[in-house]
Amino acid sequence: MDEHDMTAVKSAADAKPAAARKGPARTRKPAASKKKTPADPGLAALQADVNQLAASVAADGAALAARWEGWVETPEFAPSAANLSHYLALRHRDLRPLQRRLMAAGLSSLGRAESRVMPTLHAVERLLGAATGKGLAASASPNVQDDHFFAGEERIRQRADALLGALQETRPARLLVTVPGEAAGDPAFFTELANLGVEAVRINCAHDGESAWASMIAHVEAAAHATGRRMKVMMDLPGPKIRTGALKKGKNGSRVFPESELAVVRPGHLDAAPRKLPAIECELGQALEAAEPGHRVFIDDGKLAATVLSAQDWGLVLGIDTGPETEGYKLKPEKGINFPDSDVLVPALTADDRDLLPFVAHHADGVEFSFVQTPEDVEELQAALARERPEDWRSIGLVLKIETRRAVRNLPDMLVRAAGRQPTAVLIARGDLAVEIGFARLAEMQEEILWLCEAAHVPVIWATQVMESLMKTGIASRGEMTDAAMAARAECVMLNKGPHLFRGITVLEGLLTRMGGHMHKKAHLLRSLQSW
Known part of the structure:
Protein backbone atom coordinates (compact mmCIF):
# COMPACT_ATOMS: atom_id res chain seq x y z
CA MET A 1 0.00 0.00 0.00
CA ASP A 2 1.50 3.33 -1.10
CA GLU A 3 1.48 6.61 0.73
CA HIS A 4 -1.73 7.76 -1.01
CA ASP A 5 -3.63 4.68 0.02
CA MET A 6 -2.45 5.06 3.63
CA THR A 7 -3.73 8.62 3.68
CA ALA A 8 -7.10 7.53 2.37
CA VAL A 9 -7.53 4.85 5.01
CA LYS A 10 -6.59 7.27 7.77
CA SER A 11 -9.06 9.85 6.46
CA ALA A 12 -11.82 7.29 6.37
CA ALA A 13 -11.12 6.30 9.94
CA ASP A 14 -11.13 9.91 11.05
CA ALA A 15 -14.49 10.33 9.43
CA LYS A 16 -16.17 7.68 11.65
CA PRO A 17 -18.28 8.92 14.52
CA ALA A 18 -16.59 8.98 17.86
CA ALA A 19 -19.04 6.41 19.25
CA ALA A 20 -18.04 3.98 16.53
CA ARG A 21 -14.38 4.40 17.39
CA LYS A 22 -15.00 3.49 21.02
CA GLY A 23 -16.84 0.25 20.27
CA PRO A 24 -20.49 -0.68 20.77
CA ALA A 25 -22.52 1.78 22.83
CA ARG A 26 -23.41 0.66 26.38
CA THR A 27 -27.09 0.60 27.14
CA ARG A 28 -27.74 2.38 30.49
CA LYS A 29 -30.18 0.49 32.66
CA PRO A 30 -32.84 2.52 34.37
CA ALA A 31 -32.26 2.95 38.16
CA ALA A 32 -33.80 0.12 40.14
CA SER A 33 -36.79 1.28 42.13
CA LYS A 34 -36.35 0.82 45.94
CA LYS A 35 -39.06 -1.54 47.04
CA LYS A 36 -40.25 -1.01 50.59
CA THR A 37 -40.20 -4.23 52.60
CA PRO A 38 -43.67 -4.80 53.94
CA ALA A 39 -43.92 -4.72 57.72
CA ASP A 40 -44.14 -8.08 59.45
CA PRO A 41 -47.87 -8.43 60.17
CA GLY A 42 -47.03 -10.25 63.41
CA LEU A 43 -44.93 -7.32 64.62
CA ALA A 44 -47.61 -4.86 63.57
CA ALA A 45 -50.21 -6.74 65.60
CA LEU A 46 -47.79 -6.97 68.53
CA GLN A 47 -47.16 -3.23 68.35
CA ALA A 48 -50.88 -2.51 68.46
CA ASP A 49 -51.32 -4.74 71.51
CA VAL A 50 -48.37 -3.21 73.38
CA ASN A 51 -49.55 0.31 72.56
CA GLN A 52 -53.00 -0.57 73.89
CA LEU A 53 -51.50 -2.12 77.02
CA ALA A 54 -49.35 0.93 77.75
CA ALA A 55 -52.27 3.30 77.32
CA SER A 56 -54.52 1.16 79.54
CA VAL A 57 -51.91 0.80 82.27
CA ALA A 58 -51.37 4.57 82.33
CA ALA A 59 -55.11 5.26 82.57
CA ASP A 60 -55.88 2.52 85.10
CA GLY A 61 -52.86 3.48 87.19
CA ALA A 62 -54.06 7.06 87.40
CA ALA A 63 -57.48 5.84 88.55
CA LEU A 64 -55.88 3.60 91.22
CA ALA A 65 -53.71 6.47 92.46
CA ALA A 66 -56.72 8.74 92.90
CA ARG A 67 -57.49 7.15 96.27
CA TRP A 68 -54.04 8.24 97.49
CA GLU A 69 -54.67 11.91 96.78
CA GLY A 70 -53.13 14.01 99.54
CA TRP A 71 -51.22 11.08 101.05
CA VAL A 72 -47.86 11.79 99.42
CA GLU A 73 -46.48 14.68 101.43
CA THR A 74 -42.84 13.96 100.57
CA PRO A 75 -42.24 15.00 96.93
CA GLU A 76 -39.45 12.43 96.50
CA PHE A 77 -41.98 9.63 96.87
CA ALA A 78 -44.38 10.90 94.18
CA PRO A 79 -42.74 9.01 91.26
CA SER A 80 -42.63 5.87 93.42
CA ALA A 81 -46.35 6.07 94.18
CA ALA A 82 -47.05 6.57 90.48
CA ASN A 83 -44.94 3.53 89.55
CA LEU A 84 -46.72 1.45 92.21
CA SER A 85 -50.09 2.39 90.72
CA HIS A 86 -48.87 1.45 87.25
CA TYR A 87 -47.54 -1.88 88.54
CA LEU A 88 -50.87 -2.73 90.17
CA ALA A 89 -52.64 -1.87 86.92
CA LEU A 90 -50.18 -4.02 84.94
CA ARG A 91 -50.47 -7.02 87.24
CA HIS A 92 -54.25 -6.99 87.25
CA ARG A 93 -53.89 -8.50 83.77
CA ASP A 94 -52.77 -11.97 82.73
CA LEU A 95 -49.74 -11.12 80.60
CA ARG A 96 -48.55 -14.65 79.83
CA PRO A 97 -49.75 -14.91 76.19
CA LEU A 98 -48.29 -11.47 75.38
CA GLN A 99 -45.02 -12.37 77.09
CA ARG A 100 -44.43 -15.34 74.79
CA ARG A 101 -45.01 -13.20 71.72
CA LEU A 102 -42.58 -10.58 73.02
CA MET A 103 -39.92 -13.22 73.72
CA ALA A 104 -40.30 -14.70 70.24
CA ALA A 105 -39.71 -11.22 68.79
CA GLY A 106 -36.51 -10.83 70.85
CA LEU A 107 -38.01 -8.13 73.07
CA SER A 108 -38.43 -7.61 76.80
CA SER A 109 -41.09 -9.91 78.21
CA LEU A 110 -41.92 -7.29 80.90
CA GLY A 111 -40.84 -9.80 83.56
CA ARG A 112 -38.47 -7.39 85.34
CA ALA A 113 -40.50 -4.19 85.09
CA GLU A 114 -41.28 -3.80 88.81
CA SER A 115 -39.27 -0.66 89.48
CA ARG A 116 -39.89 0.91 86.02
CA VAL A 117 -43.28 -0.01 84.58
CA MET A 118 -43.95 2.78 82.07
CA PRO A 119 -40.27 3.16 81.00
CA THR A 120 -40.23 -0.57 80.17
CA LEU A 121 -43.47 -0.40 78.18
CA HIS A 122 -42.24 2.68 76.33
CA ALA A 123 -38.92 0.99 75.50
CA VAL A 124 -40.78 -1.92 73.89
CA GLU A 125 -43.01 0.53 72.03
CA ARG A 126 -39.97 2.35 70.63
CA LEU A 127 -38.40 -0.83 69.29
CA LEU A 128 -41.64 -2.05 67.74
CA GLY A 129 -42.17 1.37 66.17
CA ALA A 130 -38.73 1.21 64.58
CA ALA A 131 -39.23 -2.38 63.41
CA THR A 132 -42.58 -1.72 61.74
CA GLY A 133 -41.73 1.73 60.42
CA LYS A 134 -44.82 3.17 62.04
CA GLY A 135 -42.94 5.22 64.61
CA LEU A 136 -43.93 5.88 68.18
CA ALA A 137 -47.38 5.63 69.63
CA ALA A 138 -48.78 8.88 70.89
CA SER A 139 -48.40 7.65 74.47
CA ALA A 140 -44.75 6.64 74.14
CA SER A 141 -41.98 8.88 75.39
CA PRO A 142 -38.83 9.51 73.33
CA ASN A 143 -35.69 7.55 74.08
CA VAL A 144 -34.39 8.03 77.62
CA GLN A 145 -31.01 7.74 79.26
CA ASP A 146 -30.00 4.76 81.38
CA ASP A 147 -30.03 6.81 84.59
CA HIS A 148 -33.72 7.61 84.05
CA PHE A 149 -34.63 4.03 83.11
CA PHE A 150 -32.95 2.65 86.26
CA ALA A 151 -34.02 5.52 88.54
CA GLY A 152 -36.27 3.22 90.60
CA GLU A 153 -33.35 0.94 91.47
CA LYS A 241 -50.12 -9.85 122.37
CA ILE A 242 -52.22 -12.65 120.92
CA ARG A 243 -50.54 -15.24 123.11
CA THR A 244 -51.37 -17.99 125.55
CA GLY A 245 -51.54 -17.20 129.25
CA ALA A 246 -52.31 -19.23 132.34
CA LEU A 247 -53.54 -22.79 131.86
CA LYS A 248 -55.65 -25.46 133.54
CA LYS A 249 -54.73 -29.11 133.22
CA GLY A 250 -57.11 -31.75 131.93
CA LYS A 251 -57.20 -35.52 132.29
CA ASN A 252 -53.93 -35.78 130.35
CA GLY A 253 -52.30 -33.04 132.34
CA SER A 254 -51.18 -30.13 130.18
CA ARG A 255 -51.02 -32.16 126.95
CA VAL A 256 -53.58 -32.22 124.16
CA PHE A 257 -53.84 -34.70 121.29
CA PRO A 258 -55.35 -34.74 117.79
CA GLU A 259 -59.12 -35.37 117.77
CA SER A 260 -59.45 -34.06 121.32
CA GLU A 261 -60.90 -30.73 122.48
CA LEU A 262 -59.38 -27.65 124.09
CA ALA A 263 -60.95 -24.60 125.74
CA VAL A 264 -59.34 -21.22 124.98
CA VAL A 265 -60.69 -18.65 127.45
CA ARG A 266 -60.60 -14.94 128.19
CA PRO A 267 -58.08 -13.79 130.81
CA GLY A 268 -59.31 -14.76 134.26
CA HIS A 269 -61.98 -17.20 133.03
CA LEU A 270 -60.26 -20.57 133.43
CA ASP A 271 -62.85 -21.70 135.97
CA ALA A 272 -65.69 -21.07 133.50
CA ALA A 273 -64.43 -23.66 131.04
CA PRO A 274 -65.88 -27.21 131.13
CA ARG A 275 -64.17 -29.25 133.82
CA LYS A 276 -63.40 -32.17 131.53
CA LEU A 277 -61.45 -30.00 129.08
CA PRO A 278 -57.91 -28.66 129.38
CA ALA A 279 -58.07 -24.88 129.17
CA ILE A 280 -55.67 -22.05 128.43
CA GLU A 281 -56.07 -18.28 128.41
CA CYS A 282 -55.73 -16.05 125.37
CA GLU A 283 -54.28 -12.73 126.52
CA LEU A 284 -56.25 -10.78 123.90
CA GLY A 285 -59.94 -11.24 124.52
CA GLN A 286 -60.93 -9.38 121.32
CA ALA A 287 -59.40 -12.17 119.25
CA LEU A 288 -61.82 -14.66 120.78
CA GLU A 289 -64.74 -12.35 120.00
CA ALA A 290 -63.78 -12.29 116.31
CA ALA A 291 -63.62 -16.08 115.96
CA GLU A 292 -66.63 -18.08 114.76
CA PRO A 293 -67.36 -21.80 114.43
CA GLY A 294 -65.40 -23.22 111.52
CA HIS A 295 -62.56 -20.71 111.83
CA ARG A 296 -59.05 -22.08 112.13
CA VAL A 297 -56.81 -21.45 115.14
CA PHE A 298 -53.07 -22.13 115.31
CA ILE A 299 -50.96 -22.20 118.47
CA ASP A 300 -47.17 -21.96 118.78
CA ASP A 301 -46.31 -21.21 115.13
CA GLY A 302 -48.69 -23.89 113.90
CA LYS A 303 -47.40 -26.75 116.05
CA LEU A 304 -51.02 -27.19 117.15
CA ALA A 305 -53.79 -26.70 114.56
CA ALA A 306 -57.44 -26.56 115.57
CA THR A 307 -60.93 -25.52 114.43
CA VAL A 308 -63.48 -23.55 116.44
CA LEU A 309 -66.34 -25.86 117.42
CA SER A 310 -68.34 -23.35 119.43
CA ALA A 311 -68.13 -19.82 120.83
CA GLN A 312 -69.13 -19.21 124.45
CA ASP A 313 -69.29 -16.16 126.69
CA TRP A 314 -66.07 -17.24 128.36
CA GLY A 315 -64.21 -18.16 125.15
CA LEU A 316 -63.97 -20.90 122.52
CA VAL A 317 -64.09 -24.68 122.32
CA LEU A 318 -61.56 -25.96 119.80
CA GLY A 319 -61.32 -29.30 118.09
CA ILE A 320 -57.66 -30.32 117.67
CA ASP A 321 -56.92 -31.21 114.03
CA THR A 322 -53.18 -31.79 113.98
CA GLY A 323 -50.34 -31.88 116.46
CA PRO A 324 -47.84 -34.34 117.94
CA GLU A 325 -49.64 -37.69 118.00
CA THR A 326 -47.52 -39.85 120.28
CA GLU A 327 -46.73 -37.54 123.17
CA GLY A 328 -49.27 -34.83 122.40
CA TYR A 329 -48.69 -31.08 122.49
CA LYS A 330 -47.71 -29.61 125.86
CA LEU A 331 -49.61 -26.39 126.56
CA LYS A 332 -47.43 -23.50 127.72
CA PRO A 333 -47.90 -19.77 128.38
CA GLU A 334 -46.36 -17.07 126.15
CA LYS A 335 -46.96 -18.98 122.90
CA GLY A 336 -48.43 -17.19 119.88
CA ILE A 337 -52.03 -17.79 118.78
CA ASN A 338 -53.11 -17.08 115.22
CA PHE A 339 -56.67 -16.61 113.95
CA PRO A 340 -56.18 -16.53 110.15
CA ASP A 341 -59.90 -16.64 109.28
CA SER A 342 -60.97 -14.00 111.81
CA ASP A 343 -60.84 -10.24 111.41
CA VAL A 344 -59.23 -9.34 114.72
CA LEU A 345 -60.05 -5.64 114.89
CA VAL A 346 -57.71 -4.28 117.53
Missing part, protein backbone atom coordinates in the same frame (compact mmCIF):
# COMPACT_ATOMS: atom_id res chain seq x y z
CA GLU A 154 -31.34 3.95 92.62
CA ARG A 155 -34.21 5.18 94.81
CA ILE A 156 -34.41 1.81 96.58
CA ARG A 157 -30.65 1.80 97.17
CA GLN A 158 -30.60 5.32 98.59
CA ARG A 159 -33.59 4.67 100.85
CA ALA A 160 -32.14 1.41 102.14
CA ASP A 161 -28.80 3.09 102.87
CA ALA A 162 -30.51 5.92 104.74
CA LEU A 163 -32.78 3.72 106.88
CA LEU A 164 -30.88 0.45 107.26
CA GLY A 165 -27.26 1.52 106.87
CA ALA A 166 -24.83 1.95 104.02
CA LEU A 167 -24.36 -1.38 102.25
CA GLN A 168 -21.07 -3.26 102.35
CA GLU A 169 -19.57 -3.30 98.86
CA THR A 170 -19.07 -7.07 98.79
CA ARG A 171 -22.68 -8.26 99.22
CA PRO A 172 -26.13 -7.31 97.91
CA ALA A 173 -28.07 -7.21 101.21
CA ARG A 174 -27.55 -5.55 104.57
CA LEU A 175 -27.50 -7.46 107.85
CA LEU A 176 -29.84 -6.69 110.77
CA VAL A 177 -29.05 -8.56 114.01
CA THR A 178 -31.45 -8.98 116.92
CA VAL A 179 -29.69 -8.07 120.15
CA PRO A 180 -29.96 -10.59 123.03
CA GLY A 181 -30.78 -9.19 126.47
CA GLU A 182 -27.42 -10.20 127.94
CA ALA A 183 -25.63 -7.98 125.41
CA ALA A 184 -26.69 -4.95 127.48
CA GLY A 185 -23.68 -5.72 129.66
CA ASP A 186 -21.35 -6.77 126.84
CA PRO A 187 -19.94 -3.85 124.81
CA ALA A 188 -17.55 -6.23 122.99
CA PHE A 189 -20.59 -7.90 121.37
CA PHE A 190 -21.41 -4.70 119.49
CA THR A 191 -17.80 -4.04 118.52
CA GLU A 192 -17.61 -7.52 117.00
CA LEU A 193 -20.83 -6.92 115.05
CA ALA A 194 -19.42 -3.67 113.66
CA ASN A 195 -16.13 -5.36 112.75
CA LEU A 196 -18.07 -8.07 110.89
CA GLY A 197 -19.78 -5.40 108.79
CA VAL A 198 -23.28 -5.59 110.29
CA GLU A 199 -25.29 -2.55 109.20
CA ALA A 200 -28.06 -2.48 111.83
CA VAL A 201 -29.17 -3.94 115.16
CA ARG A 202 -32.69 -4.68 116.39
CA ILE A 203 -33.87 -4.19 119.97
CA ASN A 204 -37.03 -6.14 120.81
CA CYS A 205 -38.99 -3.96 123.22
CA ALA A 206 -41.07 -6.96 124.35
CA HIS A 207 -38.08 -7.84 126.53
CA ASP A 208 -35.75 -6.13 129.00
CA GLY A 209 -36.44 -2.42 129.70
CA GLU A 210 -35.33 1.13 129.13
CA SER A 211 -32.18 0.79 131.23
CA ALA A 212 -31.01 -2.22 129.22
CA TRP A 213 -31.95 -0.57 125.93
CA ALA A 214 -30.03 2.57 126.85
CA SER A 215 -26.95 0.44 127.56
CA MET A 216 -27.30 -1.35 124.22
CA ILE A 217 -27.52 1.95 122.34
CA ALA A 218 -24.53 3.33 124.26
CA HIS A 219 -22.56 0.25 123.20
CA VAL A 220 -23.57 0.88 119.57
CA GLU A 221 -22.16 4.40 119.79
CA ALA A 222 -18.96 3.15 121.47
CA ALA A 223 -18.54 0.53 118.72
CA ALA A 224 -18.98 3.25 116.10
CA HIS A 225 -16.25 5.32 117.75
CA ALA A 226 -13.91 2.30 117.90
CA THR A 227 -14.50 0.96 114.38
CA GLY A 228 -15.65 3.93 112.35
CA ARG A 229 -18.88 2.06 111.51
CA ARG A 230 -22.09 3.30 113.10
CA MET A 231 -24.82 0.64 113.04
CA LYS A 232 -28.44 1.76 112.73
CA VAL A 233 -30.73 1.04 115.69
CA MET A 234 -34.17 -0.47 115.03
CA MET A 235 -36.57 -0.75 117.99
CA ASP A 236 -39.47 -3.21 117.73
CA LEU A 237 -42.81 -2.27 119.35
CA PRO A 238 -44.44 -5.41 120.82
CA GLY A 239 -47.96 -4.68 119.53
CA PRO A 240 -51.06 -6.55 120.74
CA PRO A 347 -55.50 -1.21 117.37
CA ALA A 348 -51.98 -2.11 116.28
CA LEU A 349 -50.63 0.60 118.58
CA THR A 350 -51.42 -0.57 122.11
CA ALA A 351 -51.37 1.36 125.38
CA ASP A 352 -48.09 -0.37 126.23
CA ASP A 353 -46.62 0.72 122.89
CA ARG A 354 -47.61 4.31 123.59
CA ASP A 355 -45.82 4.13 126.93
CA LEU A 356 -42.66 3.02 125.10
CA LEU A 357 -42.79 5.72 122.40
CA PRO A 358 -41.16 8.55 124.40
CA PHE A 359 -37.99 6.45 124.69
CA VAL A 360 -38.19 4.82 121.24
CA ALA A 361 -38.91 8.03 119.33
CA HIS A 362 -35.84 9.74 120.80
CA HIS A 363 -33.36 6.87 120.56
CA ALA A 364 -34.21 4.72 117.51
CA ASP A 365 -33.25 5.29 113.89
CA GLY A 366 -36.28 3.25 112.94
CA VAL A 367 -39.47 1.94 114.61
CA GLU A 368 -40.64 -1.58 113.77
CA PHE A 369 -44.44 -1.58 113.82
CA SER A 370 -45.87 -4.96 114.89
CA PHE A 371 -49.34 -6.17 113.82
CA VAL A 372 -49.88 -3.19 111.50
CA GLN A 373 -52.82 -4.05 109.24
CA THR A 374 -54.35 -0.88 107.79
CA PRO A 375 -53.35 2.60 106.60
CA GLU A 376 -55.27 3.92 109.61
CA ASP A 377 -52.86 2.00 111.86
CA VAL A 378 -49.97 3.71 110.08
CA GLU A 379 -51.55 7.11 110.46
CA GLU A 380 -52.11 6.52 114.18
CA LEU A 381 -48.45 5.74 114.80
CA GLN A 382 -47.34 8.70 112.69
CA ALA A 383 -49.55 11.00 114.74
CA ALA A 384 -48.04 9.60 117.95
CA LEU A 385 -44.51 10.14 116.61
CA ALA A 386 -45.43 13.69 115.62
CA ARG A 387 -46.51 14.40 119.19
CA GLU A 388 -43.18 13.12 120.51
CA ARG A 389 -40.99 14.91 117.96
CA PRO A 390 -43.10 17.60 116.28
CA GLU A 391 -40.16 19.26 114.53
CA ASP A 392 -38.51 16.26 112.87
CA TRP A 393 -40.65 13.12 113.29
CA ARG A 394 -40.46 12.53 109.53
CA SER A 395 -36.77 11.72 109.89
CA ILE A 396 -37.60 8.61 111.96
CA GLY A 397 -37.71 5.42 109.90
CA LEU A 398 -40.82 3.24 109.91
CA VAL A 399 -40.66 -0.53 109.36
CA LEU A 400 -44.00 -2.19 108.56
CA LYS A 401 -44.06 -5.78 109.84
CA ILE A 402 -46.29 -7.84 107.54
CA GLU A 403 -47.72 -10.62 109.70
CA THR A 404 -51.39 -11.13 108.73
CA ARG A 405 -53.68 -11.69 105.77
CA ARG A 406 -55.23 -8.29 106.35
CA ALA A 407 -51.82 -6.61 106.21
CA VAL A 408 -51.11 -8.30 102.89
CA ARG A 409 -54.42 -7.11 101.43
CA ASN A 410 -53.79 -3.53 102.56
CA LEU A 411 -50.09 -3.40 101.73
CA PRO A 412 -50.29 -0.97 98.75
CA ASP A 413 -52.25 1.59 100.78
CA MET A 414 -50.00 1.15 103.82
CA LEU A 415 -46.90 1.68 101.68
CA VAL A 416 -48.16 4.97 100.32
CA ARG A 417 -49.46 6.19 103.67
CA ALA A 418 -46.12 5.40 105.34
CA ALA A 419 -43.52 6.20 102.67
CA GLY A 420 -45.45 9.26 101.53
CA ARG A 421 -44.45 10.87 104.84
CA GLN A 422 -41.26 9.27 106.18
CA PRO A 423 -38.49 6.74 105.37
CA THR A 424 -40.13 3.32 105.17
CA ALA A 425 -39.18 -0.34 104.86
CA VAL A 426 -41.18 -3.58 104.97
CA LEU A 427 -40.28 -6.57 107.13
CA ILE A 428 -41.68 -9.90 105.94
CA ALA A 429 -42.45 -11.60 109.27
CA ARG A 430 -42.42 -15.05 107.74
CA GLY A 431 -43.18 -16.95 110.94
CA ASP A 432 -46.56 -15.40 111.69
CA LEU A 433 -47.33 -14.89 108.02
CA ALA A 434 -46.79 -18.59 107.26
CA VAL A 435 -49.30 -19.55 109.93
CA GLU A 436 -51.78 -16.90 108.76
CA ILE A 437 -51.78 -17.77 105.05
CA GLY A 438 -50.61 -21.39 105.23
CA PHE A 439 -47.08 -22.73 104.91
CA ALA A 440 -47.78 -23.86 101.33
CA ARG A 441 -48.44 -20.27 100.25
CA LEU A 442 -45.59 -18.56 102.09
CA ALA A 443 -43.02 -18.92 99.29
CA GLU A 444 -45.47 -17.44 96.79
CA MET A 445 -46.54 -14.60 99.06
CA GLN A 446 -43.03 -13.51 100.05
CA GLU A 447 -42.27 -13.20 96.32
CA GLU A 448 -45.32 -11.02 95.73
CA ILE A 449 -44.42 -8.78 98.67
CA LEU A 450 -40.90 -8.38 97.24
CA TRP A 451 -42.36 -7.38 93.86
CA LEU A 452 -44.85 -4.92 95.32
CA CYS A 453 -42.21 -3.21 97.45
CA GLU A 454 -39.83 -2.99 94.51
CA ALA A 455 -42.59 -1.29 92.52
CA ALA A 456 -43.00 1.23 95.37
CA HIS A 457 -39.20 1.66 95.62
CA VAL A 458 -39.39 0.57 99.27
CA PRO A 459 -36.63 -1.64 100.77
CA VAL A 460 -37.46 -5.07 102.20
CA ILE A 461 -36.16 -6.95 105.25
CA TRP A 462 -36.15 -10.76 104.90
CA ALA A 463 -36.83 -12.06 108.42
CA THR A 464 -37.62 -15.05 110.64
CA GLN A 465 -35.55 -18.21 111.13
CA VAL A 466 -32.81 -17.29 108.68
CA MET A 467 -30.14 -20.01 109.14
CA GLU A 468 -31.73 -20.84 112.50
CA SER A 469 -30.12 -24.29 112.84
CA LEU A 470 -26.69 -22.82 112.19
CA MET A 471 -27.26 -20.09 114.76
CA LYS A 472 -28.33 -22.57 117.44
CA THR A 473 -26.18 -25.64 116.72
CA GLY A 474 -23.39 -24.49 114.43
CA ILE A 475 -24.60 -26.84 111.68
CA ALA A 476 -26.74 -25.57 108.79
CA SER A 477 -29.37 -27.56 106.91
CA ARG A 478 -29.53 -27.68 103.12
CA GLY A 479 -32.98 -26.11 103.09
CA GLU A 480 -32.06 -23.13 105.23
CA MET A 481 -28.96 -22.38 103.16
CA THR A 482 -31.09 -22.31 100.01
CA ASP A 483 -33.57 -20.05 101.80
CA ALA A 484 -30.75 -17.71 102.89
CA ALA A 485 -29.42 -17.59 99.32
CA MET A 486 -32.79 -16.34 98.09
CA ALA A 487 -32.61 -13.55 100.68
CA ALA A 488 -30.12 -11.83 98.35
CA ARG A 489 -33.13 -10.33 96.55
CA ALA A 490 -34.08 -8.31 99.63
CA GLU A 491 -32.29 -5.15 100.78
CA CYS A 492 -31.70 -6.54 104.27
CA VAL A 493 -31.60 -9.92 106.06
CA MET A 494 -32.49 -10.24 109.74
CA LEU A 495 -30.66 -12.72 111.97
CA ASN A 496 -31.88 -13.76 115.40
CA LYS A 497 -29.70 -14.46 118.41
CA GLY A 498 -27.88 -17.73 118.94
CA PRO A 499 -24.61 -19.08 120.36
CA HIS A 500 -23.13 -19.33 116.86
CA LEU A 501 -24.21 -15.88 115.69
CA PHE A 502 -20.77 -14.60 114.68
CA ARG A 503 -20.01 -17.72 112.63
CA GLY A 504 -23.44 -17.43 111.05
CA ILE A 505 -22.72 -13.85 110.00
CA THR A 506 -19.48 -14.96 108.32
CA VAL A 507 -21.22 -17.82 106.48
CA LEU A 508 -24.06 -15.57 105.36
CA GLU A 509 -21.57 -12.91 104.20
CA GLY A 510 -19.92 -15.37 101.83
CA LEU A 511 -23.22 -16.79 100.61
CA LEU A 512 -24.77 -13.41 99.86
CA THR A 513 -21.60 -12.19 98.17
CA ARG A 514 -21.64 -15.14 95.76
CA MET A 515 -25.37 -14.88 95.08
CA GLY A 516 -25.03 -11.14 94.45
CA GLY A 517 -23.05 -11.97 91.33
CA HIS A 518 -25.90 -14.09 90.01
CA MET A 519 -29.04 -12.09 90.76
CA HIS A 520 -30.44 -8.66 91.43
CA LYS A 521 -34.06 -8.76 92.51
CA LYS A 522 -35.77 -10.88 89.81
CA ALA A 523 -33.01 -10.35 87.25
CA HIS A 524 -30.48 -13.13 86.75
CA LEU A 525 -27.02 -11.67 86.18
CA LEU A 526 -24.68 -13.40 83.75
CA ARG A 527 -21.33 -13.19 85.44
CA SER A 528 -18.77 -15.62 84.08
CA LEU A 529 -19.12 -19.18 85.35
CA GLN A 530 -15.99 -20.72 86.85
CA SER A 531 -17.10 -24.32 87.48
CA TRP A 532 -16.67 -25.51 83.88
